[in-house]
Amino acid sequence: MRDPAFPGTAMAYHPFHAPRPADFPMSAFLAAAQPSFFPALALPPAALAKPMPDPGLAGAAEAGLHVSALGHHHQAAHLRSLKSLEPEEEVEDDPKVTLEAKELWDQFHKLGTEMVITKSGRRMFPPFKVRVSGLDKKAKYILLMDIVAADDCRYKFHNSRWMVAGKADPEMPKRMYIHPDSPATGEQWMAKPVAFHKLKLTNNISDKHGFTILNSMHKYQPRFHIVRANDILKLPYSTFRTYVFPETDFIAVTAYQNDKITQLKIDNNPFAKGFRDTGNGRREKRKQLSLPSLRMYEEPCKPDRDGGESDASSCEPSAVRDALHSPVGALPSPLRLKGSGREEKLGADSDAEVEKAPEERPVATSPGGEDATPRGSPRCPDERSKERRSPEKAKDGASPREGPGEGLFGTRGLEKDKVEGRRKEPEPGKKDAEGGGLGKEAFAPLMVHTDSPPHLSAGHLQSLALSGLHGQQFFSPLGAGQPLFIHPGQFAMAPGAFSAMGMGHLLASVTGGGSLENGALSSAPGTAGTATPFPFHLSQHMLASQGIPMPTFGGLFPYPYTYMAAAAAAASAMPATSAAAAGPLSRNPFLGSSRPRLRFSPYQLPVTIPPSTNLLTTGLPASLNPGSEGSKAGSSRESSPLPDVPLHKGGSQRPAASPKGSLKESLNELQNIQRLVSGLESQRELSPGRESPK
């Protein structure tokens, strides 16, 4: 919808023949990037809509099996996976993604979703689960998800509402969580909802399990990605189709702030059943704490579960549950006053892609009551925000958001690329329960898809290249049936330029011990437009400051440091818009031969190829991280959840887990630079145990 030239169907942008900037206007690329990266958004990506088969790839064999002599089509489809490097010329897909349990998410969203983060790692509660359709049945896909900062604000829950409490703290590198079933055929993925419950959140910056490290009291936005690739090794060369569900954003907390959220969790999370007011007598404390005042609407108690004897608080729970099960879900959202952020100021830094954002997406409902939580805007008021916003403590959506851009990138700028009708609840006028001020656009019912060409956001690109920096010990020692993590290293650069090159990027195995943590810092998506050159050496420094090992360039991909540095330098010199023009190259430095060919194109100099063997072959399953830890008799593969994780073992430059405080400080320096680049998220690695819990 946003851009008519932008086919709603996700026509993958294929990074073939990189040296053909003309074919890759970058529009697609930028679409999914930060708000500030949308200047070229209007460019017709049609040129790239159809993947171009790479003539030089036909003969390559995958996994040692080669069947080039066969005819294609049905048989070919089945054999597709056999041909590793063969371009998916014939693959025709148009992925549709819907969020599972949308109703429940909406319930939380209306109240301002909170996710507890703990040292030991915490799952997300409304489980992030999506249903995918429209994939090529036989083609292989890798599905991933990550969680990025939604803005650059720090929040505090005051007077029963969330308020901005200053500028965001530096973000730790974010991990790209590869669904453990990856790669799998479209048919397999579409068979049933794809869940990401194994992804855990933590506030432990020294986490060695591969969990996603978040800052407490900061807002985050989960993202889902679809990549058509039959091997994880190809991720760096592949097209990412990103989908963002605004209703899944949340504020990370170490302890629940909003009692209503707590109640919602208790009422819907089976593991918290013990805290439900089932009338069995136990658990009554929290019950009435603050709910009476906070709960706005009185829903007819539905004693459908746990008997019926429920007190005031028990009523809501059942309602919530119903919402989860009912097709329409969402009763007139309880206590959801006008959100803030409605009056986004499109001015200044948000480039040129903002115009629609305000319309399409109601800037996310504000968390607290009707408070002014900068949901939809990526940028936060910094410290000044406090001044400006402090007054709005009352309850109107007042001066909610100054951030003109959308959320990280999907939250705002991309949302229309593909608006899939959610199952229901699409009624735009769905009460005013939503964000008051933002009520204008049907917020919840609209699903934002950052797929189509735009998927190659800066953040993505980051995670596509530079992996060469890592590579050493991607796989953690624990490896039992766990997912992989990609660590798109963060490299602050000229907006879009360097970052677009895909610097930084880590693939880590499932289990804990992964060591290789590369990529640089995470990015604060909010600010953009301000091009701040970010010399490569700086990024290296950043990595080091984070305790992220800078392998002797033992990354996965044959991407020489030197090249990247040069590119970065060049990119840094380019204006934001020019960065877009440099698209093809920026996007993926490996595009030289277009496919993962490895025919050593100019961009694929075999120089300084990293030693890491981990990511190579198959990928996922091979997620054991021996390195440090040595042979710990205690835990054995397949039974170790992820306790004994060496992290950083192999990396020589790894300063050892840096203390939280100091690290934060060092990160702060870069934070500023990163903010300017927007959309850049760094990644880490490691991973939880692959197999079963024990």
Place this chain on the structure above:
Amino acid sequence: MRDPAFPGTAMAYHPFHAPRPADFPMSAFLAAAQPSFFPALALPPAALAKPMPDPGLAGAAEAGLHVSALGHHHQAAHLRSLKSLEPEEEVEDDPKVTLEAKELWDQFHKLGTEMVITKSGRRMFPPFKVRVSGLDKKAKYILLMDIVAADDCRYKFHNSRWMVAGKADPEMPKRMYIHPDSPATGEQWMAKPVAFHKLKLTNNISDKHGFTILNSMHKYQPRFHIVRANDILKLPYSTFRTYVFPETDFIAVTAYQNDKITQLKIDNNPFAKGFRDTGNGRREKRKQLSLPSLRMYEEPCKPDRDGGESDASSCEPSAVRDALHSPVGALPSPLRLKGSGREEKLGADSDAEVEKAPEERPVATSPGGEDATPRGSPRCPDERSKERRSPEKAKDGASPREGPGEGLFGTRGLEKDKVEGRRKEPEPGKKDAEGGGLGKEAFAPLMVHTDSPPHLSAGHLQSLALSGLHGQQFFSPLGAGQPLFIHPGQFAMAPGAFSAMGMGHLLASVTGGGSLENGALSSAPGTAGTATPFPFHLSQHMLASQGIPMPTFGGLFPYPYTYMAAAAAAASAMPATSAAAAGPLSRNPFLGSSRPRLRFSPYQLPVTIPPSTNLLTTGLPASLNPGSEGSKAGSSRESSPLPDVPLHKGGSQRPAASPKGSLKESLNELQNIQRLVSGLESQRELSPGRESPK
């Protein structure tokens, strides 16, 4: 030790240049095969000790990444995985494998280990866990395990001892369980013990979870395999190094027969803690049932755990536990009278490799007291055994075993290939607690390794080729962090010939629903030497009778049925010894170009290439089986254990789960044929949920 010409170090036999029989005397191949396949055992495998690089493979790329232009060695090592087809010329490994918790295993072994099998699947209790060393740190390996019949006898527990109760029932196809972390680097594997606790045993012939189906009251031998391969797709072309730990053999039961075993389980399995006589008052029933009489030795009670107030039975438990933790382990094994089987009759069918067996390995201690459990012999007395043995009800080891051959294959014939000193307890004269008659050789302390060239046993070969028969729906829909299964189809043929070709072979994904169950029947390792031609069409029929779908030749590998049939016919015409000579070809029909090249050598006709895409690409993670089931809203990936498994969904010829009885009968027919081939085990597929238990 067995054969001086046989390097103890596992020099992998590389199936390169198949058409060079001279280089592959088959000796190595047969070493790991059935006892009856050892005629050529003495042949010096030295010729193949060093893997030969395949000149035609250097240019192939793996997983789309190719870095042939780089120098090798350290850097090369790291990049090795990048070169998919590149031969591991430079890989120098000498795998050493030790069984974890050997002391505990010994405790059980002395009593006659029993493993409960249930419809829903049961884990093995002494967990099968091994510690691996000597691997190439950077090379990638796939680790597997399977459980094969130890002999062809049926047992019964009578008068507190195990006795042969006739000929074995037909075996269901056995699954090759691929460790879920596969493939992983040697470094990763060596980092910590490799556990296989996810492998479950069942007696449900219709199992759709991919569990290993065993016959109750039959004896089995777990085996461990190391394959240097960076992709599961290469398994068929790779060298298997097999390790057998005689002390891990067991008799499958639906209910424990020997109370001492029960007690040992209770005392050591944390999940059975509730049944321990902790003096807390509860659980006292079983306590004295039959233990007083059965338990021979009185061990000084060690009230170290669970307080000290233990009754007679509680004493032993603690002792057992100690054994598990103590380095030396094993106190003078309690109540372990002379075993039987000592007097193996090397005559008749056991070819020419038996001479040493009796020396090295004490024919496994007999299960019951000093009873005559045919531990070490693969063959059982058939029905006649009953007559012969019925009198021995008393308690002497009397007419224990008539089986001359070794256990399946590792139990006897291969044991010396590599005798690794176990951690301790190597004292040969370790009391007579062991099997009485067998006491001669130090049984327990010797670890049998069927590695070295011999690993390519008939059973293995089976699982290496014919995979083309399957392929359709290898991966199950559930796919969460689960292991893969290889189903080496069973094809009774001339001893070694057809079977050696590697017919039948299935790779299944983790989760339940996998459908493709191919391969034929399982093999009864015992009997051999008698060459019984097994027309391919027969095997097909078998498959069908088992409810195993015969995909429209939609297997994984380009191996036309016709070819196989022809080869089978040819092979069947060959004498056992000649089969050995045909080695290179028999071993792996795909050897044409030696490596997984797929350059369509004469043996790799691209004809009738199967459509299955599942196994292709990466392998493990992509273990979702969409096909049937459609999109079941209920279970979602990553959270579905393996309940809703479609099994056979795609396969059109799948007769639907055949009733236990009828199936058995049909299998019986083939059983006879299979017995003659020995060492052949068929495989199935499917798999449990990959990720968490959820």
Place this chain on the structure above:
DNA sequence: ACCCTTATCACCTAAGTGCCAATC
């Protein structure tokens, strides 16, 4: 009767949850 199998059960481990008091 005997032998074996099956389903159910109580009891246990492992791990996800919010609560709460203590701590920073």
Place this chain on the structure above:
DNA sequence: CCGATTGGCACTTAGGTGATAAGG
């Protein structure tokens, strides 16, 4: 003193164990 964080707690789900009784 407050805000945020932490660790222990009780409670939950999920699933592994052998016991037991019933069934074949």
